[in-house]
Amino acid sequence: MPRRRIGFWYRLAAVICKPPLVVLLRRDWRGIEHIPVEGGFITAVNHNSHIDPFAYAHFQYNTGRVPRFLAKSGLFKKGFVGAAMRGTGQIPVYRESTDALSAFRAAIDAVDRGECVAFYPEGTLTRDPAGWPMTGKTGAARVALQTKCPVIPVAQWGCNELLPPYAKKPHLLPRKTHRVLAGPPVDLTPFYDREMTAELLKEATEVIMAAITRQLEEIRGEKAPETPYDPRRERIEQRRRTQAQTGTQRGGQQAASPVQSAQTAQSAQEEGLGK
16 A cells, blocks of 8 residues: 655654564554555544554554544643654544534544544543453544544454553563454444434444454454443442442441440440449
8 A cells, every 4th residue: 555644753653663562562463455545534443452552553554544543632732742743643632621522623624634533432441351342432423424434443452461451560471462453344324414413423333333343353253242341331330339338338337226325325334333
């Protein structure tokens, strides 16, 4: 594939990042034929390690279609990292509600310019205990339906064995393998030209996440859980468990109060007799 629109900063980043990645990780990359040669598109990628954005960017760089990631706005503000983020054309995400949609507008503009925009639909590292993709956020679906661009589902595995989610120290030995499998474009045509409601975006996102999960099932050679891990549902269940436990403790304390009162009275009486 021809290398297009890579530029100085992306080449510099590759010079810095590729050597340690080559040393630390073997590569098993498949599905490059599904990466479009021309035109704007989205890749939707699972996220299971703090270092997988670098390893995935290495894969994408080698296809000739470099990705534009959505990243926290604070990374763009100063220093070498900020200059590199701006120079490589990454897209800042602002947490403030008034600017929350600016990242999506920038992503739409990038797709319209013929760029690749890489989304981590989960929004953060997976919290699934077995490392499967969680439920996704709707940003990728929103941009895809707005632009009607191809959405390429990409699954990766191996960086999580080098640096597990939320771990502080890498497991360097034995040397791990970074496995990537890019699939054919997700069929979102049933969602085109319809009112972009929250329910529609949720359904389109579920289709995208299911495609990523199928790719990961092929990499891992096993089936994913039927119901994806949902952090929001887990938080609700955790609150219910906590409330139930608190209620049980309070009930136990209330039930024990008469007994405790009797014991206290008896102790006072014994102490009085002792005088």
